[in-house]
Amino acid sequence: MRGRARDVYRSLIFVPMLVAPVATAAVWRWLLHPEGGVVDRLFGVFGADGPNWFRQPGTALAALILISGWQLLGFSMLVVSAGLAGINAEYGQAAALDGASRRQAARMITLPLLSPSLLFMVLMTVLLSAQWTFPLIDMFTQGGPGNATTDVYYLLWQFGFRNFDTGVASAAAVLFFAGFGVVAAAFLALLNRFSFYDD
Structure with a gap:
C-alpha cells in the first residue's frame, strides 16, 4: 500500500490514540453492553448469549486488554514505521542481488535492524501500560470484579484518594518507582x- 491510501x-x-479516555469508554461500553450491545447482537446471530463483559473476572480483564491494545495500536505503528524508515534500502537491494528471498531479507536484515525500535516499544508498553489503562479501569470496573482488574496505579489511587491513607500510598509509590527503575535498567541492558544499529 502506497501513497495517499497508506497515509x-x-x-x-x-486515531484511537488521540481519542479521550471518556469517549473511548463510552463507545466500548455501548459496543460491549450485555443487553443490546453490538457484540451481544453478533453473539445472538449465532444463537449464543454474549457474556457480561465487565462483571466476570476473566472477560473483564480480557476486555480491558482488548481496548488498551486497540488504543495503543497507533503508538506501535508509529514506532515500527519510524524504525523501518531508518533502515537503508540498499541493504535489501544488496540481499536481493545475492539471491536472498524477501523472507530471508526480513529475518536477517530487517528484524535485527528493527530490534531497537521493537525493544523500545516493549519497554514503553511494560512501563506505561498501567498508566494507560487507569482511566478504563476507573470507568468500567473500578478494579473489580474481585480485584481482577486492579493494577498498581489503581491500587495507589485507592490508597491515596479512596482510603485517604496517604502514607501507605506514598510508600507504595516509592517502591513502585524503584521497581520500575529495575525493570527499565534490565530492558536497557537487553537493548544494548x-x-x-545501522552504523
Missing part, C-alpha cells in the same frame, strides 16, 4: 546487548 490507513490506525 489514510495510518491515520485511521493512529541484542540491538543492531
